[in-house]
């Protein structure tokens with residue numbers, strides 16, 4: 001089973017406060033993935049471009065709060081897209097840190113238990129008297145992890161290393177030298193007090209934990225001093241933007257006014273297969289408009305190529321999306337189309353984007369305006385701009401045949 | 410991976426890590442086409458002590474398209490007797506039809522149906538039960554139910 005990222009990848013709130021919520025907040029409530037080309041609707045709720053465009057073809061309301069909304073209200077939410085972009089980079093890193101933190105806490109619990117061993121003056125004897133106190137269960141739980149981490153230093157009075165005084169001990173969690181009298185308080189503080197004795201860099205057993213600690217410090221340090229070290233994020237935006245396909249959205253089409261012949265022309269304008277009956281052609285073109293325009297709602301650097309889009313369209317048709325349930329020779333159809341698609345995907349590779357007026361400026365920030373101005377270049381067909389006013393859109397997706405039996409409920 | 414599969418995988422992860430609400434348990438989810446869950450109404454209700462099973466069927470357009478949901482009707486489980494539940498297990502609930510939203514989930518549907526049962530005051534079959542069941546399609550999604558009240 002493929003691993004699908006999910007907010008529950010993070011530890012719960014008591015260990016990693018807010019991380020699950022953060023991950024959740026950057027996910028589309030329709031598909032559950034991190035927003036792709038986020039668009040807001042009239043009420044301000046936000047969804048992936050493809051998700052909400054597909055859904056608005058079914059129903060003109062916000063899926064979350066049911067407030068009525070149309071494509072006219074769709075707005076790109078640049079800030080969310082930026083946040084998602086950064087989170088995609090930070091997520092695996094923070095995931096690792098939070099898992100390390102879970103480990104650290106287990107070690108912490110173990111250290112405390114070990115400390116009690118020392119204080120009862122039986123430093124050699126690891127095994128504890130089961131009746132002695134109620135921390136025993138914790139010890140049981142962490143035993144396996146201590147094996148995983150290799151040999152543990154435990155809490156031992158500082159030995160030969162000359163720098164430490166006889167009254168200090170090496171903290172088993174952070175490896176700092178801590179005065180014996182302060183070790184309890186130090187553990188209670190989560191290794192914050194008494195400050196600052198440097199990490200023991202040399203010891204091999206400290207490396208892992210020391211690194212963890214530094215990672216955390218980097219994490220917090222970066223948040224506090226928001227200077228200098230942001231180079232990485234900046235450099236990203238300089239990277240060559242993916243201009244394929246061109247930044248011109250396809251206007252929506254009122255299909256019921258179109259002849260089949262015209263539909264085929266429109267499909268071949270976009271280098272798409274022209275096989276199938278009229279219903280299939282409409283579904284294919286309608287889906288293409290969705291996929292294509294949704295792709296334009298992404299940052300240029302995140303856009304997919306025409307080749308990838310055609311591949312997606314094919315996959316969509318293969319998984320019944322392009323057909324009514326109950327259509328007879330599905331297999332034969334798919335077989336026939338596989339060949340057609342294969343050729344087209346190949347053909348799409350070297351080619352330039354569809355035959356639309358090309359604009360050289362890669363940054364089309366004002367997509368809305370563009371949609372309106374470029375709505376029609378062929379007066380023979382009734383085309384409605386994407387940002388159409390309510391009610392002027394395409395006929396609703398044909399539903400699967402229903403018995404139409406009115407029933408009391 | 411299909412969008413429906415990804416989405417269902419997430420729901421499954423959520424169920425297995427965070428658990429299910431009281432009275433709802435996952436019975437079977439071996440694939441991403443058909444799931445079974447059990448449902449019981451906790452606290453005082455006309456269905457005290459009864460356990461029901463729900464079958465969810467998903468198509469590749471889930472969650473844009475609603476799941477086909479019905480009560481199981483076999484040797485182990487029988488549908489509840491309720492004015493919106495037919496004896497073949499089909500359910501007349503707007504949330505499964507015109508009021509479906511893609512942000513809803515399997516668990517959200519279970520909770521809604523649980524509260525539908527919990528608020529029931531009259532343990533009867535729908536008035537047109539026999540007529541409907543005699544001609545009902547296999548898939549309840551193919552029935553265009555008419556929702557008579559919003560208490561569902």
Ligand SMILES: [Zn+2]
Pocket residue numbers: 028029030031032033035036047048051
């Ligand atoms: Zn989405």
Ligand SMILES: [Zn+2]
Pocket residue numbers: 043044045062063064065066067
């Ligand atoms: Zn809303």
Ligand SMILES: [Zn+2]
Pocket residue numbers: 171172173174175176186187190191
């Ligand atoms: Zn420490």
